[in-house]
Structure formats: C-alpha cells, structure tokens
Amino acid sequence: MASRREITKKFAREYANAGKVEKGRLLDELVHATGWARDHARRAIRAANARKGAVHQQDRKPRPRKFSYDALVVLQEVWRLSGQPSGKYLAAIMDDTLERLIRFRELGKVDPRVSAEVLGEVRSMSAATIDRYLKPHKDAAYPVALSGTKPSHILRSSIPTRTSMDAPLLVPGFLELDTVAHCGHTLKGEFLRTLTATDPVAGWTMLRTIRNNAYVHVHGALEWMTKHAPAPVAGLDFDNGSEFMNWGVIAWADTREIPLTRGRPYKHNDNAHVEQRNGDWVRKHAFRYRYETDAEMALLNELWGLVMARKNHLLPCVKATGWTHMKSGRKKRVYDAPRTPYQRLLDAGALDQTTAARLAREHERLNPARITKRINQIQRHLIDLATARTQRTRPAA
Template identity: 50%
Template sequence: MGSELSMGARVEITKKYAREYARASKKARGRLLDEVVAVTGWSRDNARRRLAAAARPGPRPVAKPRKPRPRKFSYDATKVLQRVWAFSGAQCGKYLAVAMADLLDALERHGELVPGKDRYSPVVRAELLAMSPATIDRYLAPAKETDPLRGIAATRPSPLLRSSITVRKAGDEVENVPGFFEGDTVAHCGPTLKGEFCRTLNLTDMNTGWTFTRSIRNNAHVHILAGLTLAAETIPYEITGLDFDNGSEFINYDVIDWAADRKIFFTRSRPYKKNDQATIESKNNHLVRRYGFYWRYDNPDALMVLNRLWPVVNDRMNYFTPTKKPIGWKTDSVGRRTRVYDEPKTPFQRLLDAGVLSPVQQRELLEHRDSLNPAELARRIQSLQDRLTAIAKRATLDLEASLATPPPDTTRGVKLRRAG
C-alpha cells in the first residue's frame, strides 16, 4: 500500500500522526509507529525519524507587515511643527506641547507664522494645539539628532573655609519661594585643562528654574565676583541663597564676603556627590554644553561671542522653555519608590505664580516677553554658534590631534630577515 502513495501524501500522513506521537507514552508510540509503517511503506527507523522531525516546531510564519494607520495630522501640520520645534530650541514633546500656544502666539505676533502662507492656517494651528507629547515626538523623530562630543570636569577642591559653610544634601528641602540658586562653572577647555581658557558661570533658581549665564576669562575671584554681581543686577528678583560645589573659585573669602554683604545665605554640596546639585548639573549640559559646544575658547573673540550668546539663550530658556519640578514621592504598582513631578511650566510663568513681583515688574517682564520673537532668537543663536565654531573648531581639533598618543612601535624586538 505504501508504495502506491506519493511522497506528498506520505508527508501529510506523517504530520497527522506527529502531534499524537510526541505526546504518547512509549507503548503507544510503538503502536503509532506500526500504523505509520503500514500506511507509508517506510522502514521503522525512517518512520521514527520522520515523526520526530514533524513533531518539532518549525519556523514561525512570517507575519505580514501591518498596514500603517492613517496619519491623524496633516502633512502641513508636520512641516509647521518642525519649524516651531526648531524655533523653540528643539524641545522634547512633553515641554513643546505645553509651550505650543505661547510659541504660536509669539510667532504670529512677529509675522513668522502668517495664516495662508508657508502651509500655516487656522486649521494647522488647531492641529498643533491638539497634538499630544508622544505624537509630537513621533512626528519629529526624523529631525532629531544627538551631539556625541563630551567635556572634562574642571572642579578643584578648595582647602579653605569648607568646615565653616553649611552642607546641603540631595533631597534637602529649600524654601518654597524664588531666590535660592544653585551655581557652577563650566570649563571651555576642549581636550586639555592646560593653559588659560574661558569659563561660564551658570546659575539656576531651584524654585522657578530661572537661569542666568555669563562667561568669564578664567576662575580668578575678580571674574567670579564680576559675574555674580552682574547676576544680582540682572535677575529680576532678589537672590536670597546660593549653593555651590567645593571648587576653590567659590569657596574663598572674597565670594563669602560678597554674599555676606548682601545677606545671601551660602551653602555648599558634599564632595563627589553630583546629585546634591542635580539641577545645575542638568543645566550645565542642556544649556551651556548644548549651546556653547565643547570647543576650546581661549581668546577675547570667543569670550565676546559667548557673552553675546547667553542673553539670547537665557531669554529662550526663561520665557519659552517649560520645566518640571519634583513635588514628592509615590510607590508604583510593583512597590518601587518613584518621583512625582508637577505640570511643566516656563520659569516666567512660575515666577508670576509665585507672586514676588510688583505690578510694575510684572508689566515690564510681560512687555519684554511679548517683544521676543522665537524665530529671531533661533536665528541669532544659530549665527552666534556659527561664529563660535569658526573661531574655535579648527584650533580645538588641531590641539586634540597633537595630544593624541602615538600608536606603539610594533616592530621593536622583531627580527626581520635581511634581503638577498
């Protein structure tokens, strides 16, 4: 009978028996094997191999590619979103969704977005305002890039006054009013800390997220004091406290006396504990390093361009870039302790909500906010960044090449056969 069956029929019969054969007991397998041999005409060993092979799971069928779901928002809205994202300083979706209305109002007010021109319309505006943070990130994914460059830590501990300054640890509560600032300096040293190079003094308010940035020639106390004095004159409300790391540029008698004369509470973080200054460390990265890059700036031209750049960046960060603040802790579904954050707001909005400004100050800051054109800020930032790159890129890369360790001489100690 077996010889009368085609090979395809034998294979199909084997498949039907294979599942039962795999689950059967030893005695039952013998009976099934006899049946397969009788039907197919195969030898017993061949039938056993065929049944075992058919019982093994084969490769899963290739799933058909899922048909992409139709786009909820129009192509015009996507193109305008890319422009708004670029003008905002490449904010993530969570923050851009919060700032979208203010950005659109400002861009319309300054004629950068005009209904009926360059794909913008009331319908597109409604689409942009309706986009969720996740949708914004998904639509912007092709346009996003990362910067692979990295810097060098330049903090050097101070042997003076450390025991006389209050230590502030990560998790310590600060007053729930604006005025307490974390501060740090960022070294624009390029690939080496040797020689003199510019530093950037960076301050951020723990309550509102308000930022102040200023570049200085070096870390000498006269330059640090000049930067702090300018901060006290520029920030639109009173500085009540300053928290620095243990660097000698801050922990010295001149800076301590300056703070004491202004009745500014002075604290420091613990050595080697970056989390004690998590807020300013974050600002160092996504403000100073993001906008000022990692080139080496060691001449007056670079210093001048940096100090033209920071006021523009500070306006973008303070008036158009939302931030979020930790407000407590919670336990998730598996028992892990996680941070709870408030709803994102711009530092300017947080400052208004705090109620520390006089009516005159509020009016002046609102007028200043309304005078800012996000698109013009973006163009000025790009122009100044191009100037910084032209000044410092080639010199930084040449310096990096000169410091590179030459490869080892692999021919030393190897005997070479003489020619001829």
C-alpha cells in the same frame, strides 16, 4: 535542548495569560520537566514570549498617519524656531508659540502650508506624538566633557552642606551656582568659563562667561547676577570647587548677608538643577569647543542673553512635587504641569512692581524666530573660530 525549547514554548502560551498562583504552578512543572533552576526557567519563558511577540509585531500592519504631511512640516519649523524643546514642553507652549510666530510673520518657508486645519492638527498633537514625529530630527550625540572642578580642602567645615534629601525650597531667590569650562579636549592653558546660576523654585537661570576662575572675574559675575536677578538673592549653593570656596567669595557674601551652602563631594544630585542647566543651556548652545579670546567671550555673553530670553520667558520647565508608587512597588517622581520660569515668578508673587513691569515689557517684545536665527548666527561664528584655532594648532605633517 530541542525538547526543552518545545516544552518551554508550550508553557509560555499558558504562562502569559495565567494568574500569580497559576504562574507559580507552571514554573514548578517546567523546573521538574527540564531540571533548570527556577530563575532560569522564568527567564526562558519570558524569552519565548518575547520571540513570539516579535513575530506578531512583524506581521502587524503599520498604522496610518493621523496627521497630514503639512502638519508635520509646520511642526518641524515651529520646533526649530522655538529652540528645539522636548515634546512635553513644546505641547505646553504650542498655542503661545504659534500666536507669536504668526504675529511676527516668521513661518515664511512653510507659510503656504499653514491653514486653519493644519494649525488645528498641530495644536491637537500630544507630547508623545510630537516626540515621535520629531525623533529623526533630534537624534544627536554629545561627547562627555572634561571637568574643571578641583575640590577645595579649605573652608569646608565652615560652610554647611545642603543635600538632595533636604526639605524642598518654597520661595524664589535661592540660587545654585556652578561653572562650565570651555576647554575643548584639554584642561591645559587658559580658557573661558561660564558661570551658571539657577533658582530651583522658579527655574529662572542666568549665565555669564568670564575670563577664568580668578576671584576678580568670579566676583564680577556674582555682582552682575545679583543685580539682574528678578528676586532678591536669599542664598547661594555650590559644589566644592575652589572658585567658590575661598575667602574672597565668603567675605563678599558676608558683606551682603547672603547665606552659603555647599553640596557633598562627588554627589552631583545635590546640585541637580544647575547641573541640568549646564547641559541643556550651556553645552547644548555653546557646544564643547575651546574658547579663549575676548571676542569669543563677547559672543558667548551675547548668546547667553538670547538663551536666557528664550528659556526664561518662552520655554516651560517642570518641578518635582513629590513621590508616588507604581503597581510594582517602585517609587516614581511626580512633577507639576510645565510652566515657564517667568510664569512661576508671577505665580509666586516674588516680583516687585518695577521688576514685574520691566519683565512684562520684555516678554511682550520677544520673537522666538528672531531669537533662534540670531542664536544660529552666533553658533556658526563660534564654530568658525573654533575651527580656525584647531587648524592653527594642528601639528605639521
């Protein structure tokens, strides 16, 4: 084995810089010399190169920081006050966010570090640089949540399916729906649920917490969403849960001439947009605790108003526009430039004059720092309520 390792090291040096034909010849020689299978020989060469690269990386001196410490501190505060977006999204809204935070005087504790040079450094950071510098502050793990969706076997044949492979939507107004169960660690008993509706074209999303999945509550949430949707509702798409697949919801949609579609069972990619919002909007802000009471429902709905203002108006999202191929031949998704859902609605010309004026007034008044502070207050209150419930239900020693 020692001889084989030495031979492999020798071939690895040449293999790393060889062309395709030469690599094939080197593999043939290594197979002949060691008796290995060709696939095993290829893996051995790559492993030898990897070990060699690791040694070189240890010897390499770390690069000096390009940005000052003041710029990093300001970046952390801007990231926190804007809702902790990823670097790709924060870089896209950096100019607008800095302008708002300075205008509303929200950079209080880092204000002594703010200067024209520091602001220039923060604005010049790329998305990858932002992610790299913020990584220690973003590492967090979320446990897997329980699912409250129960497949409905009725009405399935009467509702057409819409899959992830269908032609993409081009006009705003179509909504994907789903519910998130605030059940904590068990599905037993009654608990609150949040209804999520998102427009795949514009990215505009609405959230509403309800008592349970009974039709009277789902109906109320649907009425609220159709009333507050910026564009007329052109269709609804949902999974196979019984909260949507029932005669009451179908009759409600028929009365309003809203077409319905559903995804395939166990194919979450058919409702990919709303599934992403469930994690990034609902779970990230309301956590995975159990909520049951009217007070908690009021807090959650106040929280969603703030989250919708921040996510729909101030934080951008990307939209898949097609496919391309990498050099290896693998397919790769292509996305457009990050833009906020509000900007996408304006670009699409989907707003009537009254709605456009109302949203413009709301957009101008938004203070990202004030929104974040109130969100943090509500989150602390929800955590206290969940902690008190846990202590009451804990069995006696």
